Amino acid sequence: xxxxxxxxxxxxxxGCLTGQQVRFDGGHKRSDFxxxxxxxxxxxxxxxxxxxxxxxxxxxxxxLINQDEQIIAQTAKGDDVTSALRxxxxxxxxxxxxxxxxxxxxxxPSCGMERVRVYHESGKxxxxxxxxxxxxxxxxAQPLLPLEEDGRLxxxxxxENFVTRVFALHDWQCLRHEGITAARLIAFHSxxxxxxxxxxxxSYQRLGNLLSDLSVDVxxxxxxxxxxxxxxxxNNVSRKNHTNVLQHLQGYFKRELSPRQRQELARTIHQYRxxxxxxxxxxxxLRHYLEEHPNDYLHQQxxxxxxxxxxxxxxxx
Ligand code: SF4
Numbered sequence: 655x656x657x658x659x660x661x662x663x664x665x666x667x668x669g670c671l672t673g674q675q676v677r678f679d680g681g682h683k684r685s686d687f688x689x690x691x692x693x694x695x696x697x698x699x700x701x702x703x704x705x706x707x708x709x710x711x712x713x714x715x716x717x718l719i720n721q722d723e724q725i726i727a728q729t730a731k732g733d734d735v736t737s738a739l740r741x742x743x744x745x746x747x748x749x750x751x752x753x754x755x756x757x758x759x760x761x762x763p764s765c766g767m768e769r770v771r772v773y774h775e776s777g778k779x780x781x782x783x784x785x786x787x788x789x790x791x792x793x794x795a796q797p798l799l800p801l802e803e804d805g806r807l808x809x810x811x812x813x814e815n816f817v818t819r820v821f822a823l824h825d826w827q828c829l830r831h832e833g834i835t836a837a838r839l840i841a842f843h844s845x846x847x848x849x850x851x852x853x854x855x856x857s858y859q860r861l862g863n864l865l866s867d868l869s870v871d872v873x874x875x876x877x878x879x880x881x882x883x884x885x886x887x888x889n890n891v892s893r894k895n896h897t898n899v900l901q902h903l904q905g906y907f908k909r910e911l912s913p914r915q916r917q918e919l920a921r922t923i924h925q926y927r928x929x930x931x932x933x934x935x936x937x938x939x940l941r942h943y944l945e946e947h948p949n950d951y952l953h954q955q956x957x958x959x960x961x962x963x964x965x966x967x968x969x970x971x
Contacts, residue, residue: 658752660828668759669702676702680712685804703764703788707738718763718772718784743791755820760803764788810970818960834876836868848957852899857886897927910947934968
């Protein structure tokens with residue numbers, strides 16, 4: 655059981671992505687981003703389903719095959735390993751309540767999250783339409799868990815989105831660990847206001863409405879809340895939506911800033927909107943003004959600091 659620990663952010667990962675030599679050919683698929691950057695802030699839980707079911711390394715490669723409309727995983731020797739991989743996934747996935755994210759190896763018939771090659775049983779033709787057998791069980795048992803594949807993490811927008819979700823889920827797990835009360839739930843929502851608005855404005859309003867009557871059943875509301883929140887955060891944020899939120903935040907400084915400072919902030923937001931500056935530029939300026947003109951409500955906004963700055967995730971978007 656991978657227990658939750660408020661002091662550690664645990665993230666599951668396909669073992670080969672951490673450099674473990676567990677691939678069918680005895681190699682690995684080490685991810686630099688995971689091992690050199692993200693590993694400074696999270697504790698990885700590396701697992702290799704194919705090794706775990708007793709296939710050694712090196713081993714015959716595995717393929718997904720569409721057999722009478724059933725997807726099976728078969729080794730190059732003809733052994734069917736579908737049940738073994740599925741059972742392993744079914745045993746492990748319920749133990750992942752303490753994880754805050756999972757990074758899967760792309761294209762793998764065991765770990766692939768999407769677009770895994772599925773071969774026709776005749777041997778002729780294939781389509782990139784499968785999900786790895788282990789990954790499918792993981793998704794079924796842990797629908798809230800942020801999942802991403804190594805290849806997709808090279809995209810700055812997808813990378814930032816994934817890490818945002820990991821930190822947000824961990825924040826939520828801390829709240830659960832502490833104990834959910836109506837007041838804590840409302841305070842949590844208040845801190846996530848601008849992050850939610852950026853990702854999905856309607857969800858921000860809907861989640862707010864959900865919290866409007868907490869006399870019913872706090873536990874039930876909390877479950878619906880986190881489901882809606884993780885769903886909302888899975889939407890990537892467009893420049894337009896970020897601009898909207900930045901302009902909202904700009905409004906808080908209307909009276910505090912000099913005309914020159916106001917102009918500078920408006921220009922920086924505009925240049926971000928036009929793609930001339932990265933998101934980090936207006937955010938840095940806003941944080942600077944916030945230091946000069948403290949505002950408790952803004953200070954607590956996760957939108958301004960959703961993940962460690964050292965990851966430099968807002969330089970590329
Ligand atoms: S993709 Fe999954 S099953 Fe394949 S080597 Fe990596 S961890 Fe093991």
